[in-house]
Amino acid sequence: MKKKLTIENQEYSYFSLNELSQKTxxxxxxxxxxxxILLENILRQQTAESEEAIPHLLNxxxxxxxxxxxPFKPGRVILQDLTGGAAIVDLASLRKAVKDLGKDPNVINPEIPVDLVIDHSVQVDFAGSTAAFQKNEELEFKRNMERYRFFKWAEQSFDSFRVVPPATGIVHQVNxxxxADVVTERDAGEEKLLFPDTLVGTxxxxxxxxxxxxxxxGVGGIEAEAGMLGQPCYLTTPDVIGVRLTGRLKNGATATDLALTLTKILREKNVVGKFVEYFGEGLAHLTVSDRSVVANMAPEYGATCGFFPIDQETLNYLAFSxxxxxxxxxxxAYVKENQFYYDAENEADYTDVIELNLSEIEPSLAGPxxxxxxxxxxxxxxxxxDSLSLPNGNSGYGLQPEEAQKQATIxxxxxxxxxIETGAVVIASITSCTNTSNPFIMLSAGLLAKNAVEKGLKVKRYVKTSLSPGSKVATRYFEDAGLLPYLEQLGFDVIGYGCMTCVGNSGPLDPAISKTIQDENLLVSAVLSGNRNFEGRIHADVKAGYLAAPHxxxxxxxxxxxxxxxxxxxxxxxxxGESxxxxxIMPSNEEVEQLVSQYVRTDLYKEEYGSVFTSNQHWNEIEITPTTTYEWDPESTYIANPPYFDGFESEIKPIQGLTRQRVLAKLGDSITTDHLSPVGAIPMKSPAGLYLTEHNVRPQAFNSYGSRRGNHEVMVRGTLNNIRLRNELADGKEGGYTKYLPTGEIMPIYDASNKYIADNTGLLxxxxxxxxxxxxxxxxAKGVHLLGVKTVIAKSFERIHRSNLLMMGVLPLQFLxxxxxxxxxxTGEESFDFAIDNELEPNSLVQVRATDPEGKVTEFQATARFESQTEINYYRNKGILPMVLRNKIR
Incomplete structure (x- = not known):
C-alpha cells in the first residue's frame, strides 16, 4: 500500500488510501x-492487530x-504542566523502578515527540494594573521553581521531549x-514518510x-504515558455523528454562541464517546479560528472529538499563521492526493446527521x-x-425567591x-484558549471596551477583571490596533498567559469582598470566556458561573x-446621567473584520513563535545537572516518587472476586472530575492543608492542588474534597466528608479511607x-485508587474518566x-461482593450481592465497562503502569 509522491522535486513515501480502496x-x-485518518494510521502500523482492524474501519x-x-498510535503527545507534569513524574518513577530491578533505565523514554506547555500554574493574584503581568509571573516562578527544575531535568534527560516555557501561551492555542504540522514528515530509513498529524493530550x-x-x-496522563512509550491507545470503532452546517452567522452572533449552542444540542443528542464531524456549505463561512472555538468545546458536548476536515480555509490559516x-x-499536495481534502460534492455517510443553520444562532451564555x-x-x-428557587442541584440552589433582592454592604x-447584591459579578475574566484563539472575538471585545470608555462607563470596584490571552500574538494585535489602553481602563489588563480563571486559578478576591460574601452567605457570580463553569471550580466564594464571549x-x-x-x-x-x-457600544461585524484584516498579520506569528522556546529569561536562568534517573528529595512537597510500584511482582495474578467492600461515597448525577480530583486552592484546615503545615509549609506558600500534582501525599488528601461535594453518606454535611460505617462517625473522606485500608477493607x-x-x-482516578477504591458503580461514565479508572486498576461497573x-x-450502608474472575469479558454482566446492616440481601447485575481485551489486560495487571513496567523488563 506504500506509494511515492514527488512534491517540488522531493520524493516522499506514503500509505495510499486510494490503493487500499481499489484493492478492497x-x-x-x-x-x-x-x-x-484512523484508517491510514492503522494501515501504516502494518501489524497483525492492525490488519484485523482495517475491514472494520472500511465497513x-x-x-x-x-x-x-x-489500536490507534498517535504521532505525538501534547501535555500541559499540571496533568502532564504528573505524567512525567510517573515516567521518572518508572525509570527508578527499572533501575531498582537491575535493568537499564533508559528503556523508559518517549518513543514519539512530546511537547509540554507550561500554562496552568500562573494564578490571578494581581489584576487591574499594568504591573499585574510581571507580578504574577514573578510569583509563579517563586511558587513553582521546584517543579520547573524538574521539567528542565526531564527536558534534558528524556529524548524527543520539549518544554514551552511559562508566560508564552495556552497549550491548545500554541498547538x-x-x-501542529497537519501533515507529519518523518525520516524512515532512507526515505521520507508523510502521514497525517495526529495526537493525544493530557x-x-x-x-x-x-x-x-x-x-x-484528550486522554488521562497515564494513557498519554502509554502512548509516549509506544503503546497504542485503544478505542472501539466509533460512531460518527455528522453535523451539516448551512448559512452563516448573522451580525451580533459569534463562534462562541455557536459553540455553546452546539454544546446544548449535542449533549441532548448524547454523543458521549462518539466522533462528531462537521460538513456542509456553512463550513466555507467559518474560519479556522471560528472552528477552533467549536472544536475546543467537544468535551463539554461529550464527544471524543469535534472534527473539521481540511479545506481551503485550513490552507489559508497555515499560510496566515x-x-x-x-x-x-x-x-x-499530500492531503489532496490521499483523499483527506474536503470534497463538498461527495457527502460522506454518518451514523446520524444533525442539521444546523448558522443564521439561526443567537447571542447566548451557558450557566449557572x-x-x-x-x-x-x-x-x-x-x-x-428562577435558578435561585429551583431544587438544589445542577440547575438550582434551593433558596427562597426573595433571595434575588438580597443586598449587603462591603x-x-x-x-x-x-x-453588593445577589447575582453580583465578582469575577469577569477573558481567559482560556476557547475564545482567545479567535482574533475576531477578541477584537470585538477590544472595540466594545473602547466604545464603553468613550461613553464614560466604568466597572464597579467589587468586579475582579482580568485578561489572559492565549498567546502573545493576541497582545500584539491589541497593542497595534490601539485597543489595549481601553481594556486597561476597564481593568482588563494582561495578567498572564495561561488558563488561570478557567482552571480555577482565579486568585483571591479582595478580603473585604470575600468576607462580605461569606458573612452574608451571598450568592454571587462569575462571567468568563472559558469552557468550564462547574460549581466550585472558578472560586470558592462563587456559586454561579456563566460562560460567554469576551465582549x-x-x-x-x-x-x-x-x-x-x-x-x-x-x-x-x-x-x-444618561443611560x-x-x-x-456593540461593534458591527464589519468594524471588527476591518481590524482583523489590518492588524492580525502573519509577521506577528513568525516573530512571537520564532523564539518560543527561549524568550522567557526566568526559564533560561534555571540550571540543572542532567542525570539518567531523577534524584528524589524525600522532603519535597511538590515532587515525590509515587507508590504505584510498591509490592510489584513480575508475574500477573488471576482476577479474583471482590468481597466485603464498603461504600466510601454515594453520589448523584453529573459528578465531575472537579468534584473528584483536587483542584484550586488548598484550604488550611483540609487534610492536604494539615499535611503541608506538618511539613513546615506556610499557608501563603500552599500554592494550588494543580501545582502539587507531582506529590501523591497532597493529592490523595484532596481527592473527593470539593467544597460542593454532596455525599449522601455524610448526613447532609457538604464537602469531602463521609460516614465511617463501622462506627457511624462523620469524618473527612481521607481519614475514613485510612481506617478502611488499615482494616484491609476494599471500597466502592x-x-x-x-x-x-x-x-x-x-x-x-489516581486519587480514588490511592483512597482504596476498588470499584465504581454508576449509571453512566464519561469516556476519559472510565478509561482512567481501569488504567489505575479500578473496576468500572454500570447499572443496567x-x-x-x-x-x-x-442506602450505601451495605457490604458488597462482586463475582468476577479470570473469565471476565468486555461488557460482561457481573453479579453483585449487597448485604445491609440487618442482613437483608439485594442481588443485581451490572455491566463491566471494559471495551476491549486490552482494557481487561490493564485491569488484570492492576493498572497500565505495572503493565508497562512488566513489558519493559522482559
Whole structure:
C-alpha cells in the first residue's frame, strides 16, 4: 500500500488510501474524514492487530457491522504542566523502578515527540494594573521553581521531549498556531514518510486542534504515558455523528454562541464517546479560528472529538499563521492526493446527521452551573432568578425567591463602602484558549471596551477583571490596533498567559469582598470566556458561573450583575446621567473584520513563535545537572516518587472476586472530575492543608492542588474534597466528608479511607449519570485508587474518566438500564461482593450481592465497562503502569 509522491522535486513515501480502496473494492468517498485518518494510521502500523482492524474501519457503518478494537498510535503527545507534569513524574518513577530491578533505565523514554506547555500554574493574584503581568509571573516562578527544575531535568534527560516555557501561551492555542504540522514528515530509513498529524493530550481540550484537520483528543496522563512509550491507545470503532452546517452567522452572533449552542444540542443528542464531524456549505463561512472555538468545546458536548476536515480555509490559516512555504506545499499536495481534502460534492455517510443553520444562532451564555445549559442573552436575568428557587442541584440552589433582592454592604480597608447584591459579578475574566484563539472575538471585545470608555462607563470596584490571552500574538494585535489602553481602563489588563480563571486559578478576591460574601452567605457570580463553569471550580466564594464571549464578559463587568437584562436594561450611566445600553457600544461585524484584516498579520506569528522556546529569561536562568534517573528529595512537597510500584511482582495474578467492600461515597448525577480530583486552592484546615503545615509549609506558600500534582501525599488528601461535594453518606454535611460505617462517625473522606485500608477493607463509590464528566484529570482516578477504591458503580461514565479508572486498576461497573442505587433500595450502608474472575469479558454482566446492616440481601447485575481485551489486560495487571513496567523488563 506504500506509494511515492514527488512534491517540488522531493520524493516522499506514503500509505495510499486510494490503493487500499481499489484493492478492497470499498468506496473511500463515503468514509468520514476522521475515519480516513484512523484508517491510514492503522494501515501504516502494518501489524497483525492492525490488519484485523482495517475491514472494520472500511465497513464501519454498514448495517450489522461489528464494533472492533482499534489500536490507534498517535504521532505525538501534547501535555500541559499540571496533568502532564504528573505524567512525567510517573515516567521518572518508572525509570527508578527499572533501575531498582537491575535493568537499564533508559528503556523508559518517549518513543514519539512530546511537547509540554507550561500554562496552568500562573494564578490571578494581581489584576487591574499594568504591573499585574510581571507580578504574577514573578510569583509563579517563586511558587513553582521546584517543579520547573524538574521539567528542565526531564527536558534534558528524556529524548524527543520539549518544554514551552511559562508566560508564552495556552497549550491548545500554541498547538493550533505553531506546534501542529497537519501533515507529519518523518525520516524512515532512507526515505521520507508523510502521514497525517495526529495526537493525544493530557488536557481534555486537546480537541481544539481538530479545527485544523488534525485528529486528536484528550486522554488521562497515564494513557498519554502509554502512548509516549509506544503503546497504542485503544478505542472501539466509533460512531460518527455528522453535523451539516448551512448559512452563516448573522451580525451580533459569534463562534462562541455557536459553540455553546452546539454544546446544548449535542449533549441532548448524547454523543458521549462518539466522533462528531462537521460538513456542509456553512463550513466555507467559518474560519479556522471560528472552528477552533467549536472544536475546543467537544468535551463539554461529550464527544471524543469535534472534527473539521481540511479545506481551503485550513490552507489559508497555515499560510496566515506563518507556516513554512515548503511545508504548506507538502501539506496541500499530500492531503489532496490521499483523499483527506474536503470534497463538498461527495457527502460522506454518518451514523446520524444533525442539521444546523448558522443564521439561526443567537447571542447566548451557558450557566449557572454547567456548560451545556444554554441561556439566550435575553433570558439570563430571569433564568438566574428562577435558578435561585429551583431544587438544589445542577440547575438550582434551593433558596427562597426573595433571595434575588438580597443586598449587603462591603466595608473596604480604606473606609469606603459599596453595595453588593445577589447575582453580583465578582469575577469577569477573558481567559482560556476557547475564545482567545479567535482574533475576531477578541477584537470585538477590544472595540466594545473602547466604545464603553468613550461613553464614560466604568466597572464597579467589587468586579475582579482580568485578561489572559492565549498567546502573545493576541497582545500584539491589541497593542497595534490601539485597543489595549481601553481594556486597561476597564481593568482588563494582561495578567498572564495561561488558563488561570478557567482552571480555577482565579486568585483571591479582595478580603473585604470575600468576607462580605461569606458573612452574608451571598450568592454571587462569575462571567468568563472559558469552557468550564462547574460549581466550585472558578472560586470558592462563587456559586454561579456563566460562560460567554469576551465582549459579553466586559458587558457584564460593566453591568455588575447577572440580574441585568443586557438586551433591554442599561449597562450604566455616563457623567451626564444618561443611560448607556449594550447596543450603544456593540461593534458591527464589519468594524471588527476591518481590524482583523489590518492588524492580525502573519509577521506577528513568525516573530512571537520564532523564539518560543527561549524568550522567557526566568526559564533560561534555571540550571540543572542532567542525570539518567531523577534524584528524589524525600522532603519535597511538590515532587515525590509515587507508590504505584510498591509490592510489584513480575508475574500477573488471576482476577479474583471482590468481597466485603464498603461504600466510601454515594453520589448523584453529573459528578465531575472537579468534584473528584483536587483542584484550586488548598484550604488550611483540609487534610492536604494539615499535611503541608506538618511539613513546615506556610499557608501563603500552599500554592494550588494543580501545582502539587507531582506529590501523591497532597493529592490523595484532596481527592473527593470539593467544597460542593454532596455525599449522601455524610448526613447532609457538604464537602469531602463521609460516614465511617463501622462506627457511624462523620469524618473527612481521607481519614475514613485510612481506617478502611488499615482494616484491609476494599471500597466502592455509587454514582448516577455522567460520572467523571469534565476535565481529563488523571488524579480523579489516581486519587480514588490511592483512597482504596476498588470499584465504581454508576449509571453512566464519561469516556476519559472510565478509561482512567481501569488504567489505575479500578473496576468500572454500570447499572443496567432503568436501575440505579435508589431504585435497588441501596442506602450505601451495605457490604458488597462482586463475582468476577479470570473469565471476565468486555461488557460482561457481573453479579453483585449487597448485604445491609440487618442482613437483608439485594442481588443485581451490572455491566463491566471494559471495551476491549486490552482494557481487561490493564485491569488484570492492576493498572497500565505495572503493565508497562512488566513489558519493559522482559
Amino acid at each position: 473494492g470499498s468506496d473511500l468517498a463515503r468514509l468520514p474524514y476522521s475515519i480516513r 464501519w457503518n454498514l448495517p450489522g457491522a461489528e464494533k472492533s478494537e482499534i 493550533l498556531e505553531y506546534l 488536557d481534555s481540550h486537546t480537541t481544539m486542534i481538530n479545527a485544523l484537520g488534525v485528529l486528536g483528543w 506563518g507556516r513554512d512555504a515548503a511545508q504548506q506545499a507538502v501539506i496541500e 452551573k454547567r456548560p451545556q445549559d444554554l441561556v439566550p442573552l435575553s433570558k439570563v436575568k430571569q433564568g438566574f432568578i 466595608q473596604y480597608e480604606d473606609g469606603t463602602t459599596e453595595t 459579553l464578559v466586559i458587558a457584564y463587568a460593566l453591568a455588575g450583575n447577572v440580574q441585568v437584562d443586557l438586551t433591554t436594561e442599561a449597562l450604566g450611566y455616563n457623567e451626564a 448607556i445600553y449594550l447596543k450603544d 463509590i455509587l454514582a448516577g449519570n455522567d460520572y467523571g464528566m469534565g476535565s481529563s484529570r488523571d488524579w480523579a 438500564e432503568g436501575q440505579d442505587a435508589d431504585s435497588l433500595g441501596l
